[in-house]
Amino acid sequence: MKPNYYTLLALKTGLLTLIWCALSSPDIFSESGLWDVVMGAVAAFTVAWLNTERKGVYGAIRVGQLLGYCLWLAGSIFRSGCHLSLLILNPRLPINPKMIRHRCELSNDSSAVLLANSITLTPGTITVELDSHDLIVHTIDDSSAADVTDRHIERKIDGLFSTKGMS
Amino acid sequence: MMEFFEIALLILLITTAVGISRVRNLISAVLVLACYSFLMAAVWAQLGAVDVAFVEAVVGAGLATVLFLLTLFRARAQDTQIRRARTPLVALLGLPLLGFLLLYAAVDLPPYPDGRDGQDLGKASTRVAAEYLQKSYQKTETPNVVTAVLMDYRAFDTLIETGVIFTAGIACALLLRDRAK
Amino acid sequence: MMDFFQATFIPGVMMGLALLSTAYLYRVLCGPTVFDRMLGLNGISTKVILLLLVIGTANDRVDMFVDIALGYALLNLVGSLAIAKYLEHQGDAINAMD
Amino acid sequence: MQWIDSVKDPAAMALILVGLFFLVVAAIGVLRLPDIYTRCHAVSLADSLGAFFLLAGLSLHASTNMVLVKILAVLVLLYLLNPAIAHLTVRAAHRSGLKPWSREDT
Numbered sequence: 001m002k003p004n005y006y007t008l009l010a011l012k013t014g015l016l017t018l019i020w021c022a023l024s025s026p027d028i029f030s031e032s033g034l035w036d037v038v039m040g041a042v043a044a045f046t047v048a049w050l051n052t053e054r055k056g057v058y059g060a061i062r063v064g065q066l067l068g069y070c071l072w073l074a075g076s077i078f079r080s081g082c083h084l085s086l087l088i089l090n091p092r093l094p095i096n097p098k099m100i101r102h103r104c105e106l107s108n109d110s111s112a113v114l115l116a117n118s119i120t121l122t123p124g125t126i127t128v129e130l131d132s133h134d135l136i137v138h139t140i141d142d143s144s145a146a147d148v149t150d151r152h153i154e155r156k157i158d159g160l161f162s163t164k165g166m167s
Numbered sequence: 168m169m170e171f172f173e174i175a176l177l178i179l180l181i182t183t184a185v186g187i188s189r190v191r192n193l194i195s196a197v198l199v200l201a202c203y204s205f206l207m208a209a210v211w212a213q214l215g216a217v218d219v220a221f222v223e224a225v226v227g228a229g230l231a232t233v234l235f236l237l238t239l240f241r242a243r244a245q246d247t248q249i250r251r252a253r254t255p256l257v258a259l260l261g262l263p264l265l266g267f268l269l270l271y272a273a274v275d276l277p278p279y280p281d282g283r284d285g286q287d288l289g290k291a292s293t294r295v296a297a298e299y300l301q302k303s304y305q306k307t308e309t310p311n312v313v314t315a316v317l318m319d320y321r322a323f324d325t326l327i328e329t330g331v332i333f334t335a336g337i338a339c340a341l342l343l344r345d346r347a348k
Numbered sequence: 349m350m351d352f353f354q355a356t357f358i359p360g361v362m363m364g365l366a367l368l369s370t371a372y373l374y375r376v377l378c379g380p381t382v383f384d385r386m387l388g389l390n391g392i393s394t395k396v397i398l399l400l401l402v403i404g405t406a407n408d409r410v411d412m413f414v415d416i417a418l419g420y421a422l423l424n425l426v427g428s429l430a431i432a433k434y435l436e437h438q439g440d441a442i443n444a445m446d
Numbered sequence: 447m448q449w450i451d452s453v454k455d456p457a458a459m460a461l462i463l464v465g466l467f468f469l470v471v472a473a474i475g476v477l478r479l480p481d482i483y484t485r486c487h488a489v490s491l492a493d494s495l496g497a498f499f500l501l502a503g504l505s506l507h508a509s510t511n512m513v514l515v516k517i518l519a520v521l522v523l524l525y526l527l528n529p530a531i532a533h534l535t536v537r538a539a540h541r542s543g544l545k546p547w548s549r550e551d552t
Binding site: 168169171172175176179182183186189190194195197198199201202205206208209212213215217220221224225228229232233236239240 | 356359360362363366367369370373376377382385386388389392393396399400403406407412413416419420423424426427430431433434435437
Binding site: 095125 | 474481488519530536
């Protein structure tokens, strides 16, 4: 998907209206319920309008791949969560915490933020500092350190956002 | 099991309250106070007062924490230390006595209404609560009963409360204003 | 089975969550540094969010409690953001204190 | 479709128990681990896996679809905000100069 300003605005408005409906669960078939939805749509449009930059350059987002990435991330969270549980429950506490400086090779900022977020969400690794493309990551033992240094998260993220297909 | 849960929550609350009076610096006190608010909100939710729980979370844990921290931003680092005097004997004896008297008085309170079954409604909620629940929509056309009570039945009370909060807000804004300008 | 779930299991879960909060409360009250207190506060707030949903399930009113849980999750960020900003600003003077 | 109802509650219980297990492990970790950075890992374990399984169990038991959607919204919000909070805590500790614990020191 390669959004321009108007499609982005419409997308955001639709999403926010959906969230509004999910939270207030109006009765659409009555008059007041319909009014609620209309007011929600107006509020959603205002928020979307204030938060979308007209002059911005929007990169393409591959939505299907992003969903696939989320599933893969859930799996890897589960795996490293089990690993961390075993570490904590082990009576000898075999941890070896370390600060790693890691330079990521991603083309744009959105990918770097997604990478930092994924690293923090995975148990066993936490992003301490994020300075455009330099990350400082705290890891609890060698195998979780290997998760960051062998760059397989980066390869997964790399294709998700691209700034090449500008509109 | 439900009673044990309530007792556990109350013990946690009391521990937190004791902890606030033991910490050494103000920033820790703010953190422990926010923790107290969260636990208190859980207690309100358990009692079925969801609106109160929400206000407790918004004001106690969110707004009050931010305001305290804004105040601490203005203080110098050495001013955030708390120097405690030794507890005076009057407080050591008087406060437990006061607590005992309050507990003694609490025995005479009307029974806690267990409104879930609609059966055992205590004295406090038999007179007006039923009328509010049944007729407030016809009288005020406000779907939410709590809003109807706040904004229609006791509107003057709410107005003056709002005035008090507004005054307090102005006072805070004036005190926290940037001195450099 | 329904009865067991509602009458015994869910109150047990509530009890368990309340007991788990003690671990975080220990960090809030006795944590060696201010950051431990902040961590404990974050842990307690997550426990309370979960607890709200479980209380809602126990009373069969999840629809009412879930909105408040959402509000909590958002508020938690605001509070933590303010505390973290404060500590970054003047943290070193106090992080050695108990 | 009778069998779905009979299997729903046990499945919900199993999921909630798995969630509680991870929460307990995280609480043990918060008490046991040596410094702020490592304790943050334990809290992130509780926030991601414990909350996920517990909320999955609760949403399985949820009566209406609307409640299910809202519980999922809470989950998404936790997954979006908790990394931010953990990152803020650790960054504040790092910037105020707290040294991480390591094996060589002791």
